[in-house]
Amino acid sequence: MESLGQITTVLTAPTAAFLAAQPPWENPDLFFSQIVAGMATGSIYGLVALGVVLIYRSTDVINFAQGEMALFVTFVGWSLIQADVNYWIVFVLVLALAGAIGALVERTVIRPVEGGPVLNPVIVTLGLFVIFNSLTAFIWAQGQLPKGFPATPLGSQLEVADLGFARITQHQLMVLIIAVAVMLALYLLFNHTKLGLAMRATAQNPVASRLMGINVGQMLMLGWVLSAMVGAVGGILVAPILFLDLVTMLRVILFAFAAAVLGGLDSPPGAMVGGLIIGVVQNVASTYSFGPVFFGPELSLPVALLVLVLILLVRPTGLFGRRAVRRV
Amino acid sequence: MLKVSEISASYGPIQALREVSLEVGEGQIVALLGANGAGKSSTLRAISGLLRPSSGSIEFMGEPIHRRPAESIVSMGISHVPEGRELFSELTVLENLQLGGYSRRRAAVRLDIERIFGYFPILAERRKQPAGSLSGGEQQMLAIGRGLMARPRLLLLDEPSLGLAPLVVREIFRIIQTINREENTTILLVEQNVGLALSIAQYGYVLETGNIVIEATAEELKRDETVRRSYLGY
Numbered sequence: 001m002e003s004l005g006q007i008t009t010v011l012t013a014p015t016a017a018f019l020a021a022q023p024p025w026e027n028p029d030l031f032f033s034q035i036v037a038g039m040a041t042g043s044i045y046g047l048v049a050l051g052v053v054l055i056y057r058s059t060d061v062i063n064f065a066q067g068e069m070a071l072f073v074t075f076v077g078w079s080l081i082q083a084d085v086n087y088w089i090v091f092v093l094v095l096a097l098a099g100a101i102g103a104l105v106e107r108t109v110i111r112p113v114e115g116g117p118v119l120n121p122v123i124v125t126l127g128l129f130v131i132f133n134s135l136t137a138f139i140w141a142q143g144q145l146p147k148g149f150p151a152t153p154l155g156s157q158l159e160v161a162d163l164g165f166a167r168i169t170q171h172q173l174m175v176l177i178i179a180v181a182v183m184l185a186l187y188l189l190f191n192h193t194k195l196g197l198a199m200r201a202t203a204q205n206p207v208a209s210r211l212m213g214i215n216v217g218q219m220l221m222l223g224w225v226l227s228a229m230v231g232a233v234g235g236i237l238v239a240p241i242l243f244l245d246l247v248t249m250l251r252v253i254l255f256a257f258a259a260a261v262l263g264g265l266d267s268p269p270g271a272m273v274g275g276l277i278i279g280v281v282q283n284v285a286s287t288y289s290f291g292p293v294f295f296g297p298e299l300s301l302p303v304a305l306l307v308l309v310l311i312l313l314v315r316p317t318g319l320f321g322r323r324a325v326r327r328v
Numbered sequence: 329m330l331k332v333s334e335i336s337a338s339y340g341p342i343q344a345l346r347e348v349s350l351e352v353g354e355g356q357i358v359a360l361l362g363a364n365g366a367g368k369s370s371t372l373r374a375i376s377g378l379l380r381p382s383s384g385s386i387e388f389m390g391e392p393i394h395r396r397p398a399e400s401i402v403s404m405g406i407s408h409v410p411e412g413r414e415l416f417s418e419l420t421v422l423e424n425l426q427l428g429g430y431s432r433r434r435a436a437v438r439l440d441i442e443r444i445f446g447y448f449p450i451l452a453e454r455r456k457q458p459a460g461s462l463s464g465g466e467q468q469m470l471a472i473g474r475g476l477m478a479r480p481r482l483l484l485l486d487e488p489s490l491g492l493a494p495l496v497v498r499e500i501f502r503i504i505q506t507i508n509r510e511e512n513t514t515i516l517l518v519e520q521n522v523g524l525a526l527s528i529a530q531y532g533y534v535l536e537t538g539n540i541v542i543e544a545t546a547e548e549l550k551r552d553e554t555v556r557r558s559y560l561g562y
Contacts, residue, residue, distance in 0.1 A: 194426075194430070194434065197419075197423060197426060197427060198427070198430060200416075200419065200423075201416050201419065201423075201427050204416045204417070204418055204419065205414055205415075205416055205417075207378065207410070207414060208410065208414040208415070208416065209427075210377075210378065210397070210398040210399045211376060211378070211398060211402060211407075211408050211410065211414070212399075212402065212427045212428060212430040212431070212474075212478075213399050213400070213402040213403055213430050213431035213478070214399060214427075214430055215399050216399070322418070
């Protein structure tokens, strides 16, 4: 009898949720709010994905530790905030630390395996994943987890920002603004400076770059520095939303990798667009029912990945990628 | 100007150069000839720093350069236009030229781009196009133009005629001669088209399996029995 009751509960729960979910046209305000909120989350995926892409396109290395490196420096930021250091000083210090770690990692463990068998850097970055996660656990998980992390002083996590057509939290608005600012800064660096041109040249043809007088080693290191810094921005922005935990960045990195692949793995704008698409799909899927199907928050990850698979079926190189064509 | 003394070099277990010696005088065009795999490209790679010789020495303007990394050699005045052009195919023509002048000041580079467009007007028309979209001849022009952007005193040219139509080849060789004469740029030319190379060079070396086997003036090489039979085919 008891088991029958359980089965009934299992069956009625999705149905109830389905009935509760309104179609989008009945509440356009909610619909647009969900879209914009999805873009905010998506821009965080995009930032972390951007970090992955910056490294991949210059060295063909996928940095699986991207999320955990960001997690580690964000925890350092948490400690600094506990010590009453000003938020923006913490922000700058965390970015600087991330950059230094990026440079150190590239010089010490990545450079020796570059140009070797494809699997070597994979194993190394998986090792880095474990190292940074364990180090974080060792230092901070002795106390209580998860830990709260403040939103930027410019936008609270609890107060609402009314955009007219949509209502999101002030922090979500700040996330969008900061993500756009980071993209813009990188765009200017890559497309309007001599250094950026040299970095793009190195990514395409390292041998010819050396013949131009470009110090290729320095450019590759700089790629890791930028990547780690962008990832750290993602970590700082997501921490107030997801709280700081040992699995915080795991919940981001899966979507970030999906975003990077969706965008084409070697395209920085692609990473950002991929992130936005996945963030929005995830949010919409967890809010609305599709015919008789209601996915709910629990199934939003598979739905986002389903969209990824469908797009890759049509465009195997991702939305903006070109790399695979050349490799055939 | 350039003095290569008894350099040997290898790729892993494969020896590419065996005690190769050659000299290039200021203002000359010197041809480096030989069959495929004889070590012509490896010699250029050793000079530009891409291939580190295991022994021997290379001096440029009296300074040893064989221990310097490639990225520091270009600013000394040696520019290498490599085999297969090695353009930045996804970057525009203009960006490729800017990168050619990477070792120099920005203002000087801007003026020089106009100079390159003077030699190769077609590149000016294509300035916004990705290098990969150019025809073979245009790509070779861009590769040479990019090499010239460094304002080299010595230009290393690797197979500029490879895969190009005869008319285009003639045009490119005409420009190479112009550069040599008007800018007093010294040229070390690797070329499989021996007749063509000897028509513009003053001096030549013939490489066989990593060794210099013959060296003589271009006139003598054209008359040489072995060279004629092996490379000129008459």
